[in-house]
Amino acid sequence: xxxxxxxxxxxxxxxxxxxQLSKPKHVEGAxxxxxxxxxxxxxxxxxxxLFVQKSSGVFGMRASHLKIEIICCGCTTDSRTGIxxxxxxxxxxxxxxVVKYLxxxxxxxxxxEQSFHFKLDYELKEDIRLFTGPSVLWRHAxxxxxxxxxxxxxxxxxxxxxxxxxxxxIKDEGTVVxxxxxxxxPESEDEDEFSTSDRAIWGSEFxxxxxxxxxxxxxxxxxxxxxxxxxxxVYVCKNEILKKxxxxxxxxxTHKNQLIWFxxxxxxxxxxxxxxxxxxxxxxxxSSNDLLFIVSFASGNICVVQRRDSLQVASKWExxxxxxxxxxxxxGSEQMLLLFxxxxxxxxxxxxxxxxxxxxxxxxxINYTHDVPAAEGLQENGLLTLQAxxxxxxxxxxxxxELQQHLGLKKRVVLExxxxxxxxxxxxxxxxxxxxxxxxxxxxxxxxxxxxxxCKETSSVSKVPEHFxxxxxxxxVGDSLVVGVKLxxxxxxxxxxxxxxxxxxxxFSSISPTIKxxxxxxxxxxxxxxxxxxxxxxxxxxxxxxxxxxxxxDLKKVFPKRRSRVQLDGAKTVMAVTSLSPxxxxxxxxxxxxxxxxxxxxxxxxxQESKKITVPCGKILLSLxxxxxxxxxxxxxxxxxxxxxxxxxxxxxxxxxxxxxxQIVSSDCTLNPVNSWLLGEMECTPFKExxxxxxxxxxxxxxxxxxxxxxxxPFEGVLTVFCRDLTVLFQCLHSLxxxxxPSCDVKxxxxxxxxxLTEQLALALExxxxxxxxxxxxxxxxxxxxxxxxxxxxxxxxxxxxxxLLDSEEGVQQFRKKLQNEREASVLSMNQTMNGxxxxxxxxxxxxxxxxxxxxxxxxx
Numbered sequence: 057x058x059x060x061x062x063x064x065x066x067x068x069x070x071x072x073x074x075x076q077l078s079k080p081k082h083v084e085g086a087x088x089x090x091x092x093x094x095x096x097x098x099x100x101x102x103x104x105x106l107f108v109q110k111s112s113g114v115f116g117m118r119a120s121h122l123k124i125e126i127i128c129c130g131c132t133t134d135s136r137t138g139i140x141x142x143x144x145x146x147x148x149x150x151x152x153x154v155v156k157y158l159x160x161x162x163x164x165x166x167x168x169e170q171s172f173h174f175k176l177d178y179e180l181k182e183d184i185r186l187f188t189g190p191s192v193l194w195r196h197a198x199x200x201x202x203x204x205x206x207x208x209x210x211x212x213x214x215x216x217x218x219x220x221x222x223x224x225x226i227k228d229e230g231t232v233v234x235x236x237x238x239x240x241x242p243e244s245e246d247e248d249e250f251s252t253s254d255r256a257i258w259g260s261e262f263x264x265x266x267x268x269x270x271x272x273x274x275x276x277x278x279x280x281x282x283x284x285x286x287x288x289x290v291y292v293c294k295n296e297i298l299k300k301x302x303x304x305x306x307x308x309x310t311h312k313n314q315l316i317w318f319x320x321x322x323x324x325x326x327x328x329x330x331x332x333x334x335x336x337x338x339x340x341x342x343s344s345n346d347l348l349f350i351v352s353f354a355s356g357n358i359c360v361v362q363r364r365d366s367l368q369v370a371s372k373w374e375x376x377x378x379x380x381x382x383x384x385x386x387x388g389s390e391q392m393l394l395l396f397x398x399x400x401x402x403x404x405x406x407x408x409x410x411x412x413x414x415x416x417x418x419x420x421x422i423n424y425t426h427d428v429p430a431a432e433g434l435q436e437n438g439l440l441t442l443q444a445x446x447x448x449x450x451x452x453x454x455x456x457x458e459l460q461q462h463l464g465l466k467k468r469v470v471l472e473x474x475x476x477x478x479x480x481x482x483x484x485x486x487x488x489x490x491x492x493x494x495x496x497x498x499x500x501x502x503x504x505x506x507x508x509x510x511c512k513e514t515s516s517v518s519k520v521p522e523h524f525x526x527x528x529x530x531x532x533v534g535d536s537l538v539v540g541v542k543l544x545x546x547x548x549x550x551x552x553x554x555x556x557x558x559x560x561x562x563x564f565s566s567i568s569p570t571i572k573x574x575x576x577x578x579x580x581x582x583x584x585x586x587x588x589x590x591x592x593x594x595x596x597x598x599x600x601x602x603x604x605x606x607x608x609x610d611l612k613k614v615f616p617k618r619r620s621r622v623q624l625d626g627a628k629t630v631m632a633v634t635s636l637s638p639x640x641x642x643x644x645x646x647x648x649x650x651x652x653x654x655x656x657x658x659x660x661x662x663x664q665e666s667k668k669i670t671v672p673c674g675k676i677l678l679s680l681x682x683x684x685x686x687x688x689x690x691x692x693x694x695x696x697x698x699x700x701x702x703x704x705x706x707x708x709x710x711x712x713x714x715x716x717x718x719q720i721v722s723s724d725c726t727l728n729p730v731n732s733w734l735l736g737e738m739e740c741t742p743f744k745e746x747x748x749x750x751x752x753x754x755x756x757x758x759x760x761x762x763x764x765x766x767x768x769x770p771f772e773g774v775l776t777v778f779c780r781d782l783t784v785l786f787q788c789l790h791s792l793x794x795x796x797x798p799s800c801d802v803k804x805x806x807x808x809x810x811x812x813l814t815e816q817l818a819l820a821l822e823x824x825x826x827x828x829x830x831x832x833x834x835x836x837x838x839x840x841x842x843x844x845x846x847x848x849x850x851x852x853x854x855x856x857x858x859x860x861l862l863d864s865e866e867g868v869q870q871f872r873k874k875l876q877n878e879r880e881a882s883v884l885s886m887n888q889t890m891n892g893x894x895x896x897x898x899x900x901x902x903x904x905x906x907x908x909x910x911x912x913x914x915x916x917x
Contacts, residue, residue: 063404064129065395067382068142072098072107072393073162074404075129075144080116091117091124093146095162098405100384105418107405113166117158123149127157130186134161135205143171143190147179155179159190159205172208183220187231193267195220200233202267215265215272221308222290228297230268234275236260236284260284277302277321286310291337293347307349309334315349315361327367331357340381342412343389343442350379350392358394360413370413377404384410388443391416415439474570478559481648481672528649528674531708532636532688534780538708539573539649540631541673551653556632561646561675571647573634576711631711636683643680649673692751692760698744699751706743709751709762713778716785717805725797726770733795734763738788757784774805817912824905 064075074096093115098107117124127145134141146158155176161169171190183195191204200213200220217235226232239261262275262284275281278290287308294305305319313332317325333354340348348370349361358379359372373394380393389412396407410418415438472488479486524547531538541556558571630651639645651671682688690708692701701709720727734740740750740763752761762778775792779785793802 062126064126064144065378065380065404066129066131066142067380067384067393068131070099070383070386071110072380072384072405073129073142074098075126077124077126089118093117093126093144093160093168095166095168097166100410100418102385106420107408111166113162113168115160115168117146117148125149127180128184128186132186132190133188135189141190143186145184145186145192149179153177157192159186159192161190171205172203174203174208174210176210185220185223187223188225191231191267193220193223193233200235200265213265213267213270215263217263218260221287222292222306224292226264226266226273226292226295226302229266229271229273229302231266232273233265233267234278234290234292235263235265236287237263239281273302278304278306279308279318279321280323283308283310283316286312288334289336291339291349293339307337307339309337309351315351315367317363317367325363325367327361327369329353329361330359330369330372331355338379338381340390340392340412342391342414343387343416343439343446344412344414346412346414348392348413350381352376352379356397360392362413373409385416385418387416387439388446415442470570474559477650477670478561478648481559481650481670524671525673528676529704530676530678530688531690531704532683533690533708533712535636536712537634537636537639537678538631538711539634539647539676540629540704540707540711541649541651542629545628551655554630554651554653556630556673557650557652558632558634558647559650561648571634571639573632576631576633577628629707631707633711639678640680640683645678647676647678649676692753694741694753695744697741699741699753700744701751703745706746706749706762709760710778713762713780714782714785715776715778717774717776718789719772719774719803719805720796720800721772721803722797722800723771724799727767727773727800728770729795729797730765730773730775730792733792734765737791737795738763758787761788813912817909820905820909820912824902824909827901827905 062077066073066075076094076096078092078094080090080092095113095115097110097112099110100106101108125147127147129142129144131140132143133139142162144160144162146160148156148158150156155178156173157176157180158173159171161171163169174192178196180194180196183193185193187193189204189206191202193200193202195201195217198216198218200215200217201210202213203210213233215235215237217237220233220235222234224232237260239259261281262279264273264275264278265271266273275284278292279287288311290306290308292304292306296303303320305317308316308318309329310316311333313329313334315327315329315334315337316323329351331353334351335354336352338350340350342348347363349363349367351359351361353359355374356376357372357374358376360370361367362370373396375397376394377397378395380395381390382393383389384391384393391410391412394409394411395405396409398407406420408420410416476486524544526542526544527540529540529542531540539556539558554577555575556573558573560571632649649672651673653669653671655667655669678688690701690705692699692705692709694700720730734750737754738752738758738761739754740752742748742750748766749762749764752758752763758779760780761784764776764778765773766776767773777785777788779788789802796802
């Protein structure tokens with residue numbers, strides 16, 4: 057944009073707009089009183105490689121005794137519509153030294169609109185800028201003036217300045233003017249105390265002024281004040297508000313023929329310019345995502361500085377009339393259009409070059425008719441490929457941002473749910489954040505009272521008996537934390553699907569407070585003659601539903617006269633095992649222990665549904681200091697011929713172990729070597745609290761392994777091994793096979809004895825049959841009624857004598873019609889519909905019954 061030139065060039069949406077003043081054709085005898093402002097829209101034709109005129113427009117002005125000039129042009133936002141439009145500032149100079157200025161808007165229909173006008177008693181010459189509104193800003197007599205379409209009145213800003221280096225939009229501030237003024241020194245400072253160098257640096261300073269808000273901005277967020285005396289022009293590349301501070305990235309050209317890159321008020325790079333007296337700088341982003349700085353000089357020269365590892369001059373040209381930046385070839389990225397001075401040709405677009413210093417390079421001096429067509433097609437195919445790749449990259453980035461937003465939303469929902477669970481357990485009222493705080497808009501009226509289901513669930517927690525927990529304890533075994541809850545017999549027998557969960561009591565915004573853990577239930581007998589461990593994670597491969605571990609208790613309720621070989625001691629222990637190392641990152645952790653279960657319905661009351669309950673069991677504290685001191689460590693010591701570990705230590709050791717059972721059968725000799733191997737080579741001692749289970753004290757990987765050896769007869773026994781991993785198991789089996797006779801057969805067993813599993817299978821099949829019968833009884837009755845009705849209908853049809861009907865053609869048709877009715881009635885009787893919820897309930901009951909029997913069959917196989 058050159059001031060006062062007879063022709064003005066402007067780029068707009070890939071087009072080149074050429075504004076010119078011309079007089080209409082002279083008519084003899086008519087006074088010359090008008091002047092036309094003409095505009096031509098030129099577009100680049102990629103076939104001919106030339107600019108062609110797309111359309112044109114004319115704006116007539118009365119010019120009697122007036123001198124009309126084009127001052128400047130630019131693209132600004134129309135505040136009425138928010139659309140960016142080309143605008144032109146015109147000057148009409150009258151004889152009495154009154155100057156009238158017009159600001160015109162150009163619409164897409166090539167119609168000009170006069171936005172506003174204003175009059176001055178002087179001419180605009182210094183720092184004229186067009187900005188949003190549209191508005192006009194200029195400097196005169198070291199003062200800042202501006203006028204907009206809203207006021208149409210010339211206003212003065214309360215600032216003194218020597219130059220304007222940039223005008224543009226700043227986030228949250230609106231239109232901002234960056235200028236240079238005489239340094240305003242603090243009143244407490246004595247001017248005589250400043251040295252010569254201090255005067256040179258602080259003699260002037262940068263300042264920012266927000267026009268709409270009439271607010272002063274600190275100039276140091278743009279550049280240090282030391283550069284205020286040398287900066288000629290500035291282009292702000294990026295601005296944002298971060299933590300209530302303005303952060304700006306800009307490039308500045310100086311009177312010292314330098315281009316300097318500033319970021320957050322500090323210089324980050326400098327480049328020496330090839331010519332003197334730089335005037336302005338603008339940017340272009342190319343198809344290869346390179347940022348180019350285009351510097352114009354007073355001599356009509358142009359240079360381009362490229363920013364990669366450092367600032368370097370990439371190219372330069374001389375005798376340039378104008379340089380424009382836009383997407384002239386329609387590739388989706390910006391290019392430079394260089395219009396060169398050519399006195400031999402009157403066409404303003406006769407000598408030009410379009411380039412992005414990369415693959416795009418069109419020039420009027422190149423004869424494209426002699427180019428190889430394949431090379432031309434190759435270039436265009438390359439551009440299309442780059443566009444497609446860029447589009448795919450942008451789509452991928454958009455999908456990634458959406459995925460990150462979705463994950464963030466899920467994380468917030470999980471955290472809020474955990475906080476609500478903690479408040480529910482501690483009997484606190486959980487207050488949800490409002491939709492306004494969450495940045496949401498409610499689609500229905502907000503409900504003031506909490507849902508009835510929440511109140512109902514809260515009441516179910518309060519009805520749990522108080523004295524149901526015998527003990528809450530914790531142990532550290534290797535890299536695992538074991539938390540145990542010992543329950544009373546009466547409370548335990550009334551529950552099913554028991555599990556524990558651990559929830560951190562602290563409020564961690566970056567992680568979920570719920571701790572991932574696995575659950576185990578351990579049943580102890582009165583005489584400690586055996587130990588059975590059931591895990592919620594044991595499942596056969598073809599099924600994915602949980603096994604009901606309490607089916608054995610249900611069987612005892614059905615057949616109270618059957619006596620079990622194991623008499624329970626009145627207490628059950630539920631344990632949760634989780635990884636310890638993630639918790640140690642917090643140094644000190646407080647966890648709430650919650651017990652989840654279902655209240656078992658009575659056997660004779662099939663209408664009563666199981667109700668889920670959540671019971672708080674207390675809190676546990678875990679600190680790195682206590683773990684280092686061995687406060688929660690498992691202590692297994694030898695005391696004479698016994699292992700003195702406490703019951704909690706035994707349970708913790710078994711909870712972190714993996715259980716394997718082996719059937720050992722010998723056909724020609726007894727199995728006494730197994731006992732000798734356990735007490736001798738493996739250095740095992742029985743637990744003082746549980747004699748049948750023995751602890752291995754042998755040094756090495758096998759230390760801590762627990763064995764249970766049960767002889768059915770002198771030639772057959774079952775060895776149960778509780779070990780940390782498969783490596784330890786293989787070491788134990790390798791050592792065992794060396795002492796066993798060669799004729800011994802060792803077989804891996806499923807959990808449970810064959811007799812018990814056979815009995816459970818019979819009862820499970822009976823329960824499955826009863827479930828099928830009770831589920832379909834009502835629908836079967838309806839089907840029988842419909843079938844009876846259909847049979848009666850068919851019987852009536854069948855009773856009709858067939859011979860009399862078949863004597864004539866009409867009789868055959870009648871018989872055929874009755875036969876069709878009978879067939880439709882039969883189909884109708886079998887086409888019974890069922891409610892979707894009822895069908896889902898029946899299907900679930902049948903699947904659970906079949907799963908129970910399938911599980912027992914799998915354990916027997």
